[in-house]
Amino acid sequence: MTDTKSVLVIGGSSDIGHATALRYAKAGWRVMLAARDVEAAKRNADDIRTRSGVETSVQVLDVLQTGQLAGFVAGLPLLPDTVVCVVGELGDQLRAQTDPELATTIMRTNFEAPSLLLERFAQTFKQRGSGTIVGVSSVAGDRGRASNYYYGASKAGFSQFLSGLRNRLALAGKVRVVTVKPGFVRTRMTAHMKLPAPLTVDPDRVAEDIFRADVTKPRDVIYVARRFWLVMTIICALPESIFKRMRI
Amino acid sequence: MPAVALPERVSAASDPSGIRLSGWGNYPKVSTELLAPQTQAGARDYLLARSGVVARGAGRAYGDAAIGVQSTISSRGLNRMRSFDAATARLTVEAGVTIADILTAFEPRGFFLKVVPGTKFVTVGGAIAADVHGKNHHRDGGFGTIVESFRLALPGGEIVSCSRSENAALFAATVGGMGLTGVILDATLRLLPIETAWLRQDTRVAGHLDAAIDQLESSASATYSVAWIDCLARGAALGRSLVYLAEHATRRDKEMLGPDLAPFPGPRTQRLSVPERFPGWLLNRASMRAFNELYFRRGAARQGEPRLVHWDPYFFPLDAIADWNRIYGRRGFVQYQCVIPLDRARRVLAEILDRVSRRGDASFLAVLKQLGDGGGPMSFPLRGYTLTMDFPVTDTLFAFLDQLDALVVDARGRLYLAKDARQSRATFESGYPGLAALRDIRRQTGANTRLASHLSARLGI
Numbered sequence: 001m002t003d004t005k006s007v008l009v010i011g012g013s014s015d016i017g018h019a020t021a022l023r024y025a026k027a028g029w030r031v032m033l034a035a036r037d038v039e040a041a042k043r044n045a046d047d048i049r050t051r052s053g054v055e056t057s058v059q060v061l062d063v064l065q066t067g068q069l070a071g072f073v074a075g076l077p078l079l080p081d082t083v084v085c086v087v088g089e090l091g092d093q094l095r096a097q098t099d100p101e102l103a104t105t106i107m108r109t110n111f112e113a114p115s116l117l118l119e120r121f122a123q124t125f126k127q128r129g130s131g132t133i134v135g136v137s138s139v140a141g142d143r144g145r146a147s148n149y150y151y152g153a154s155k156a157g158f159s160q161f162l163s164g165l166r167n168r169l170a171l172a173g174k175v176r177v178v179t180v181k182p183g184f185v186r187t188r189m190t191a192h193m194k195l196p197a198p199l200t201v202d203p204d205r206v207a208e209d210i211f212r213a214d215v216t217k218p219r220d221v222i223y224v225a226r227r228f229w230l231v232m233t234i235i236c237a238l239p240e241s242i243f244k245r246m247r248i
Numbered sequence: 249m250p251a252v253a254l255p256e257r258v259s260a261a262s263d264p265s266g267i268r269l270s271g272w273g274n275y276p277k278v279s280t281e282l283l284a285p286q287t288q289a290g291a292r293d294y295l296l297a298r299s300g301v302v303a304r305g306a307g308r309a310y311g312d313a314a315i316g317v318q319s320t321i322s323s324r325g326l327n328r329m330r331s332f333d334a335a336t337a338r339l340t341v342e343a344g345v346t347i348a349d350i351l352t353a354f355e356p357r358g359f360f361l362k363v364v365p366g367t368k369f370v371t372v373g374g375a376i377a378a379d380v381h382g383k384n385h386h387r388d389g390g391f392g393t394i395v396e397s398f399r400l401a402l403p404g405g406e407i408v409s410c411s412r413s414e415n416a417a418l419f420a421a422t423v424g425g426m427g428l429t430g431v432i433l434d435a436t437l438r439l440l441p442i443e444t445a446w447l448r449q450d451t452r453v454a455g456h457l458d459a460a461i462d463q464l465e466s467s468a469s470a471t472y473s474v475a476w477i478d479c480l481a482r483g484a485a486l487g488r489s490l491v492y493l494a495e496h497a498t499r500r501d502k503e504m505l506g507p508d509l510a511p512f513p514g515p516r517t518q519r520l521s522v523p524e525r526f527p528g529w530l531l532n533r534a535s536m537r538a539f540n541e542l543y544f545r546r547g548a549a550r551q552g553e554p555r556l557v558h559w560d561p562y563f564f565p566l567d568a569i570a571d572w573n574r575i576y577g578r579r580g581f582v583q584y585q586c587v588i589p590l591d592r593a594r595r596v597l598a599e600i601l602d603r604v605s606r607r608g609d610a611s612f613l614a615v616l617k618q619l620g621d622g623g624g625p626m627s628f629p630l631r632g633y634t635l636t637m638d639f640p641v642t643d644t645l646f647a648f649l650d651q652l653d654a655l656v657v658d659a660r661g662r663l664y665l666a667k668d669a670r671q672s673r674a675t676f677e678s679g680y681p682g683l684a685a686l687r688d689i690r691r692q693t694g695a696n697t698r699l700a701s702h703l704s705a706r707l708g709i
Contacts (some may be wrong), residue, residue, distance in 0.1 A: 040287075043328050044328070045329065046329070046331060047328035047329045047330070049331075050330060050331055050332045050340075050341075051329050051349075051353040052351070052353070053332075053357065064513035096666070186326075188286055191284070217391050
């Protein structure tokens with residue numbers, strides 16, 4: 001291939017990040033993984049290189065060091081065609097209610113840091129005149145729930161950020177923004193939870209849908225487990241007076 | 249991520265810390281603590297803190313080999329490939345990578361695995377632990393022959409590299425050692441370069457057992473050979489078979505037999521699946537007889553014309569049907585696989601088949617294969633013939649299988665541990681004279697007091 005495309009996955013040590021990068025690699029894309037845990041990202045990069053034969057590299061990045069984000073984008077060996085951000089932190093809601101530091105980390109990891117980072121990419125992509133930004137948000141952002149409202153609220157913020165960014169860039173043309181809302185995904189993050197099987201997907205499925213929404217069948221907002229769209233539409237339609245007394 | 253989703257068949261048990269786990273045969277189902285480390289260091293740490301523990305791969309061992317007496321360490325999180333050197337065809341992968349993963353990634357690039365078992369949904373760690381064999385064992389040996397080296401976590405926490413030159417005794421005992429020497433973390437395999445991924449297959453019809461063995465004997469130079477026996481046939485047709493011989497198709501074969509085919513077609517996708525509640529009455533003597541008759545006629549009609557066969561259904565015919573083990577219902581089934589040394593094979597196999605056909609509830613088809621010499625002290629194969637059959641678990645089954653065991657022991661044969669769920673200690677000990685070597689190694693590494701599966705506890709390994 002003379003015109004090799006490239007993807008940068010932020011959160012490359014995660015299960016969804018790994019699966020997503022592998023999906024792009026199988027289509028021949030060059031892969032960059034960015035992560036704080038370099039060893040884990042390197043293990044994923046080795047796996048992707050071995051399975052697909054494509055070039056892969058690892059970039060060190062701690063997204064919470066927001067002062068370094070501009071330098072990170074400027075210092076990349078090449079500006080990718082697509083950037084996928086899967087950074088996220090479920091956090092322990094109960095603990096967060098009494099531990100402001102943890103609450104802050106959850107909000108910064110899910111909202112502040114990804115937003116600041118993707119804003120940098122939006123600007124450089126716009127200058128270049130092309131690029132796709134994929135933000136992995138969550139259905140948990142569609143409505144606040146007792147069990148995870150720090151996570152949900154910050155994902156809600158991230159979803160709205162992506163929506164606004166898409167709105168701005170659509171008017172400028174050329175740069176696309178995709179919002180991905182996986183439902184329950186079997187990953188390390190959810191390994192301790194009992195997940196409802198009909199609404200739960202594997203990271204491979206998330207990866208496939210991200211690739212499709214970016215490359216083969218462009219979309220703006222996707223729910224990964226399709227029936228989640230219906231579930232969330234119903235949940236969002238419930239009046240607050242009823243919703244607040246439910247345990248969902 | 250594994251290319252193919254492999255559901256772990258587990259269900260909640262009354263003991264909240266444990267789960268009920270079974271092998272592929274759904275018999276027996278026993279309680280164990282299931283641990284799922286995500287890294288090699290994690291696997292080692294779990295091992296260090298526990299006893300009565302054994303590693304588990306994809307859960308495709310039929311019986312109780314991969315269920316720890318107290319704890320079971322799943323290798324499913326160790327599913328990363330590490331490196332590949334195209335010049336030497338050497339591939340290093342973590343133990344939880346499956347044969348399906350490897351073939352999906354490398355078959356389109358012109359590489360295959362020289363030894364594959366009848367399902368691709370086994371992990372590399374499991375394939376080493378059982379020293380699985382393929383349709384070419386008589387020529388090429390078992391899975392151990394394509395393993396260059398592996399790293400093993402010992403119960404004391406030490407991680408050692410094993411190969412034919414380094415820790416050679418540990419290497420030999422681990423190949424076929426059923427996970428009882430340590431936890432395999434990763435392995436380096438030698439892949440097989442292929443000209444095309446097709447198989448050139450010849451079908452021969454054998455009217456009875458002797459003819460089938462004659463066919464296998466006279467075609468010992470064929471790379472792959474296997475006979476599918478209609479084990480409901482009786483009398484003069486006892487052991488009637490279709491003998492399949494095959495070679496990796498060369499570019500020339502493909503030009504002649506299938507010029508329009510892609511040389512390296514990817515894996516076939518699973519289209520069929522057996523529902524959770526498969527109606528058991530569908531599986532009766534009449535339906536099995538009808539199936540066997542159809543299967544046999546269809547195969548016989550293809551006699552004589554060599555044809556190209558896709559690698560996936562050729563090597564892994566049952567993998568096309570997800571969860572096929574469910575057809576035997578809730579009580580599960582056992583697969584009975586014995587090997588009988590060459591000199592007694594004809595007589596003893598005829599006796600076994602006769603008893604099975606008279607009993608009448610064995611699987612649709614039995615598989616007869618020629619095996620060569622075994623690979624290590626505990627490898628199943630020995631020079632002779634191996635017969636494989638499925639039996640649904642019933643109240644009378646185990647007494648019947650004990651009778652078959654007596655025939656096997658008398659002929660100095662043995663049963664395959666990866667399929668076993670019920671043989672006695674005496675049967676096992678008479679079949680595996682290399683057991684002392686495994687026990688020695690286990691004493692040296694401290695594995696004897698720490699590593700234990702339900703299989704090892706049952707057989708006193």
